[in-house]
Structure formats: C-alpha cells, structure tokens
Amino acid sequence: MTLKNITSKLLYLLMEKKDNNLLAREESIKNKEKCHDLLLVSQKVRYVGMINNFGRTIAGQLRAGLVPLLNLEHAINEHFIEATRNQLRKAFDPVLGNTLYTLTVNQKVITLTIPIRSGGYYYITLDNDIASQELIKLVDLLTAKINSYSN
Numbered sequence: 001m002t003l004k005n006i007t008s009k010l011l012y013l014l015m016e017k018k019d020n021n022l023l024a025r026e027e028s029i030k031n032k033e034k035c036h037d038l039l040l041v042s043q044k045v046r047y048v049g050m051i052n053n054f055g056r057t058i059a060g061q062l063r064a065g066l067v068p069l070l071n072l073e074h075a076i077n078e079h080f081i082e083a084t085r086n087q088l089r090k091a092f093d094p095v096l097g098n099t100l101y102t103l104t105v106n107q108k109v110i111t112l113t114i115p116i117r118s119g120g121y122y123y124i125t126l127d128n129d130i131a132s133q134e135l136i137k138l139v140d141l142l143t144a145k146i147n148s149y150s151n
Contacts, residue, residue: 031059034149038124039063041145042138046109046125053087053120055080060123069109069125079123082113086121101143112139114146122146 035048039061047068049060057079062068070078082102089099104111110126124142126135 028059032061035059035061038122038142038145041141044127044130044134044138045142046127047123049079049123050116051079051083051121051123053083055083058120082111082123083121086113086115101139103139110135112142114143116146 031050035050038048039045043063045063046066047060047062050058052058055076057075068075086099086102089102093099099115101112101114106128108128110128110130112122112124112126114122114124116122122142126138130138
C-alpha cells in the first residue's frame, strides 16, 4: 500500500466515524423529543425515559420543578430490575401473547413500562394520586402515542 492509499483510507474512516457520531447525536435528540412529548400528555406524568434491554438509560425527561424520588444509583438499579423483569416475561409471550405494558403501583408512585418495537422500554412514572378511570385513560393515551412512533 502506498502512502497515498493509506492517507485516503484513513480520511475515509475518519469521515465514516464523523457520520456515525452525527447519526447517534440525531437519534439522541429524537429520543429526548419523544420523552418530552410524552411528558406533556398529562401533569400526572412525573418522568419519561427510554431504557435498553439491560436497563441503561437512552434518554429521559423529568417534569419541571419535580424532585426525583430515587437518587442516581437507585434509578440505575430500578431501570435494570424493570428491564430484567420485562426480558424474563418475554419467555411467556408464545403462550400469553406479547406484553402490551406493565404497571406497578407503589405507595408514592406508579411505574409504567411499555416495550419499544425496536428493543428496550419506555419507563414512565406517574403521580399516585390519580383516579382509576383517569389512570386507564392516561395509559391508553401514552401507549397510543408510543405506538404511533416508528420504533
């Protein structure tokens, strides 16, 4: 290989890396926008995040002025647990059908996880002072909006 060929190859690889970084940045912005849009669906939505199959946060938005209930370490562990629980649940999909969403009701918060078609999950927390019928409508609105995204 000549010096010219090596230089040409190196420039090509650098340009390719730059293009990949730009695509990743654009994807990150789109994911944050989706989280923000879902946050605006209702004042009862506390947090909207996207996590991968291992629970790592891809994007997330917290309602303005809200103090999170979990610190960073607890949030990381919670996302890992939810992702693992949902992954384990997939073993039953052939018998029970695909999981549409999971809902966990705690004393202080309600957690909703919704699978993303391309992999991972939306991790959404809701205020727990919500009436049952309002909760059902909110879950329906959030799942419909998520399903409208081309994930």
